[in-house]
Amino acid sequence: MIFDILTLVLLLLWFAAAIHFIATLIFQVVRKSTSPLSSNKTAITETAKILSQHFSDKPFTLIDIGSGNGRTAIAIARMFPQAKIVGLEHNPHLVAFAKLNAFLHRTKNARFINADAMKTDFKKLKPDAAYLYLGEKQTTPTGKNLLAALPKIIIISNKFEIDGVRPKQTVNFNSFVNGPLRIYKS
Numbered sequence: 370m371i372f373d374i375l376t377l378v379l380l381l382l383w384f385a386a387a388i389h390f391i392a393t394l395i396f397q398v399v400r401k402s403t404s405p406l407s408s409n410k411t412a413i414t415e416t417a418k419i420l421s422q423h424f425s426d427k428p429f430t431l432i433d434i435g436s437g438n439g440r441t442a443i444a445i446a447r448m449f450p451q452a453k454i455v456g457l458e459h460n461p462h463l464v465a466f467a468k469l470n471a472f473l474h475r476t477k478n479a480r481f482i483n484a485d486a487m488k489t490d491f492k493k494l495k496p497d498a499a500y501l502y503l504g505e506k507q508t509t510p511t512g513k514n515l516l517a518a519l520p521k522i523i524i525i526s527n528k529f530e531i532d533g534v535r536p537k538q539t540v541n542f543n544s545f546v547n548g549p550l551r552i553y554k555s
C-alpha cells in the first residue's frame with residue numbers, strides 16, 4: 370500500500386516537472402517569436418487603401434521589410450490574392466513563426482525570407498511596393514537604397530521617415546507605436 374502511494378506521488382511529481390518543462394519551452398519560443406512592435410489594425414487598413422489606389426486589382430509584388438511575426442504581410446496577402454508578398458526579416462525565430470502563421474492562415478501568396486535589410490539587393494526581389502517598418506536608424510538607409518535601386522517603387526513607411534526625402538502623401542492617425550504612414554515614390 371505504502372509503495373503504491375509513493376509510486377503515485379513520484380508519478381505526479383514527474384508529471385508536474387514535465388508540464389513545467391513544456392510550458393517553459395512554449396513560453397521561450399513564443400517570446401522569441403513575437404515582435405516587440407507590430408503594425409496595428411489602422412496601419413494595415415490604411416496601407417491596404419493605399420495599395421488599392423495604386424494597383425486596384427492588378428498583380429503586384431510587395432516586400433514587407435522587417436516582417437516580424439508576419440501579421441502585416443499575411444493580412445495584406447489575404448486582402449490582395451492577386452499579389453505576391455515577401456516578408457523579409459533578420460530574426461530567424463520570427464521568420465519560422467511567420468511561416469507557421471501563413472500556413473495556419475492558409476496563405477499561399479506570402480513567403481518569408483531570413484535576410485538583413487541593410488545587406489539586401491532589393492533589385493533581385495523585383496518589388497513594385499515596399500512596406501517599411503524598421504527601427505528609426507535603419508529606415509533612412511534602407512529607404513534610400515530602395516529608391517535608388519528601383520525606378521518605380523512605392524514605399525509606405527510606418528512611424529519613421531526617410532530623412533531628406535519628401536513624401537508624396539502622409540496619412541496621419543493617432544497611435545503610440547504606429548503612424549503616420551508616409552508614401553514615397555522614386
Ligand SMILES: C[S@@+](CC[C@H](N)C(=O)[O-])C[C@H]1O[C@@H](n2cnc3c(N)ncnc32)[C@H](O)[C@@H]1O
Nearest residue numbers: 406407408435436437441458459485486487502
Ligand atoms: C516594428 S517591427 C515591424 C513588424 C511587422 N512589419 C509589422 O508591421 O507588424 C520591425 C521588425 O523589423 C525587424 N528588423 C529590424 N532590423 C532589421 C534588418 N536590418 N533586417 C531585417 N529585419 C529587421 C525586427 O526584427 C522586427 O521584427
